[in-house]
Amino acid sequence: MSEKVEKYVTCPKCAQQCLSELICSVNTENDPAVRQAIFEDKFFRWKCKKCGFQTKLMHPLLYSDIKNQFMVYYIPKVERRQIVDERLEMEFSDLSYIKKRVVADVNSLKEKIVLLENKMDDMAVELTKNAVSEVVAKSTSRTVHSGYFMDMDKDNNAMTFQYFVGSDRRPYIQSIRLEVYNRSLGIVKKYFSGENKKSGFLNINDVWAKEVLKKYKNLN
Ligand SMILES: [Zn+2]
Known part of the structure; x- marks a missing residue:
């Protein structure tokens, strides 16, 4: 299941506030369309409901592929070497074999997905x-x-x-x-x-x- 958050986003064109649903977490086995959208550069597209303006809206995404034993956390422009999320650590404490990565840009997100799907180091x-x-x-x-x-x-x-x-x-x-x-x-x-x-x-x-x-x- 995908987890979603609702957020008010201010449109850069008409300056109106738009309540938008953003996917913040996905398990790709249940929702393979997300993987495809990432690789087709469609996932972060955002459209203003008021004026129809389209742009990219970069927001955090936790991408899980449990079958291939990895999780990649995309956090735009993150510089930290290590992110410890208490809630996730508790939730996935029995999944210590899962490789967990954090990335700062979408190219790196795609790269990690391809590498880890192919069991590369x-x-x-x-x-x-x-x-x-x-x-x-x-x-x-x-x-x-x-x-x-x-x-x-x-x-x-x-x-x-x-x-x-x-x-x-x-x-x-x-x-x-x-x-x-x-x-x-x-x-x-x-x-x-x-x-x-x-x-x-x-x-x-x-x-x-x-x-x-x-x-x-x-x-x-
Ligand atoms: Zn607008």
């Missing part, structure tokens, strides 16, 4: 992405702003990422050999397996990758 993916972003920065001589996992092709031994580079944030595709990911998996297993035992929702992103790589370098 998102920590190893972040470490890999971080290493590859240095290669991209060198080969393009431009600043790399962000990068996202695109796909893994085991038959061709390749993993592909999309980065956004330069001041115009142009998309840049980079493929790598799977060995790079496997090496990252080894690092996570050896040094950071404890991270997943932390309570709450963890923010596993590029900042996390930089922090743990610094730790890892000190360990060697």
Whole structure:
């Protein structure tokens, strides 16, 4: 079942207040349409009931996929490394095997869903992405702003990422050999397996990758 909240939203066009129903929590097994809407960039659309103006309304969403054993909490622009929600911890205390993540933007929400549905290790993916972003920065001589996992092709031994580079944030595709990911998996297993035992929702992103790589370098 989806959980909804009712909120007054002020329309940016006509400035009138509009009572709007927002989905704040979803279990995708019961409501697969939400997953589809997220990937089609329709989920956060909002329409003013008074004047018909349409815009995006970014609001928190707890996305649960219990079958695939993960939950992703989207909290717009969240910067905290870890979110502990007492109510959720109590409610899901028997679900300690569930991987819990918090993300700050919708691209990261989509990325986590794809990775965790495919039983990939998102920590190893972040470490890999971080290493590859240095290669991209060198080969393009431009600043790399962000990068996202695109796909893994085991038959061709390749993993592909999309980065956004330069001041115009142009998309840049980079493929790598799977060995790079496997090496990252080894690092996570050896040094950071404890991270997943932390309570709450963890923010596993590029900042996390930089922090743990610094730790890892000190360990060697
Ligand atoms: Zn309006």
